[in-house]
Amino acid sequence: MELESIYKKLQIQDMNQMQKSTYKAAEQKQDIVLLSPTGSGKTLAFLFPVLRNLKKNVQGVQALILVPARELALQIEQVFKSMGTDFKVSVCYGGHDKKIEVNNLTEAPAVLIGTPGRVTYHVRNHNFDPTTIRTLVLDEFDKALELGFHDDMEFIIGSLKGVTQRILTSATVMENIPSFTGLKHEKIISFLKENEVKPDIQLRKVMTTPEEKLNTLFSLVCKIGNKRTLIFCNHRDAVDRISELLHQMGIARETFHGGMEQDERERALLKFRNDSARILITTDLAARGLDIPEVESIVHYQLPPKEDAFIHRNGRTARMNAKGFVYLIMTEEEQFSFIKSNTPEESVAGFHTIPEKTPYQTIYISAGKKDKVNKVDIVGYLIKKGELQKEDVGIIEVKDTTSYVAVARNKVSSVLKKLQNEKLKGKKVKMEIAY
Structure with a gap:
């Protein structure tokens, strides 16, 4: 495998330390558990070993990469294509035309990337032969379990009879890895502690009443100004409600949630990336694993019930040693065990000036x-x-x-x-x- 020419195509000088450690550890076909923060380059960390395991002129799917979200599947496909190899890659995910996927699988790709539900469908319908797979990657495995893909993943992995290497990635330490993964004598590579420079996140409570919540958010957006901001909600209808309000006020914004068509979601992320909009209103779908830029402000319009989700949302800011601001829009009645009572309050009274338009x-x-x-x-x-x-x-x-x-x-x-x-x-x- 010509690493230098692949680096050139990827426009990088070399692998980072985490990728090098993974590549070396995977050399002897050992099972790997890679623990590393979101945004640290895990995709290339597993794609280099996957590529090394691929053999030319071999029929059937050789590597299967299971991911919890379709955006992540498309992202990985893009990175693999950027490596400029001769190997065919296909993606399958919910919401994508099944006929197109079946046609793509007729002449089996070397690498198949998919979400558990859709891969299960193809295995059950014998659209590809799972026994030819030699490398299995479970990317963002902790997130996949969190989203309830346990049964689908167990079924898929149970149908893989020829796997010689398994690579599992996670952004959090996992106490118990389910036995259905089939991991044996796995090597754990953890870059969580080494990268754990405490991010400089400034938490602020923005107190309001249920009736005034939308108006409070509008004032907060005006106060934040033209900075890149993620607004998190627990429900799709809240995302749409906020989107409508900001649209009426003439503020460029994009929305992102599971109820949208795939091309709509891709377009929203694209416009957020390229500075056509500096506000993205979203559910927890955008908390992890997506290719979106560093944001300066996180707004919790609705706080999540669990601390894990709260941490992952906040992980979208204060990367690369920058400072980030996290605003919690709360009512007096709301109590969350993971929010300290002495969290400073932020006043947004009197802020009504619309942020200047994006460039x-x-x-x-x-x-x-x-x-x-x-x-x-x-x-x-x-x-x-x-x-x-x-x-x-x-x-x-x-x-x-x-x-x-x-x-x-x-x-x-x-x-x-x-x-x-x-x-x-x-x-x-x-x-x-x-x-």
């Missing part, structure tokens, strides 16, 4: 990788034909049949006008603001 807006382009379009093509198109300056173009994400590009907000309408009748790589494309 970018996202433009949708109806062409992607399958049209042989890449980032360089898009930059050239926007600068030469759209007459933009280099600094007017932000993050570009090219997908299979579509692309999304962040463009300076004050230039969006003029660039759309200029490109109305222009062609991208000789092809007429549709361009519009991505909503």
Whole structure:
């Protein structure tokens, strides 16, 4: 395996220490339990050993990666594709067209990434042969158990008869790992303590009444201003309610929860990443395992019932030695064992000024990788034909049949006008603001 050329494709110099330790420990096909914080690079830590185990000209699925969420599956698929190997990879997850997945499995991929429920469906329907799998990865295993995937995972693992290496990853220490995982003489690699520089998180209570809760949140958003913020709710309807309020107030925001279509969720994360929106309103779905940037403020519009969920939500801020602020919107009646009574209070009275608009807006382009379009093509198109300056173009994400590009907000309408009748790589494309 040519590591140097893969590093180049991934645009990294080398593996980090955690990835090196995992790669070395996995050398002898030993079972591994990798404990490392969210955002530390666990995906590459298990993908390098997975890749080393793959054999060319072998029929059937060779590696299975089970994950608790579809976003995580798509993220891992993206990273694997970025490694630029000749091995086929497929994903399967709830909400994805089963026919497409069955077709992809007809000519079995070397690597299959999926959520437990959907992989169970394919195993039960004999859409692929589980006995050809040699490497099993259980990513974010603690989260998968938390979400109730115990039975599906037990069924899937029970059908794997040829596994020679198992890699389990978790962001928390696990007291008891269920026996159904099949781990034997596993080596535990823990980077939890070594990375445990106490994050500088400032907790603040924002006291309110049930009737005033939405208004209090609006005042808090005005006080926080134009900083990147995650607003956590326990329920989808609360996410939608807050989204509607902020939309009415003219504040750019995105929403993210399990009731949304997959492409809607992907678009929301994309716009949060590229600075088209600096507020993401979400359920606990965004607390872990997603590719979203560092945030400066966390708002608990509804506090979770368990401390674990509270900790994971807060883990989205104060990374990389930065300071983070966590606001708890609470009523006098609410009591949580994990919230200290002496937590300082924050007043939001009198804050009504809408935060200034985000620097970018996202433009949708109806062409992607399958049209042989890449980032360089898009930059050239926007600068030469759209007459933009280099600094007017932000993050570009090219997908299979579509692309999304962040463009300076004050230039969006003029660039759309200029490109109305222009062609991208000789092809007429549709361009519009991505909503």
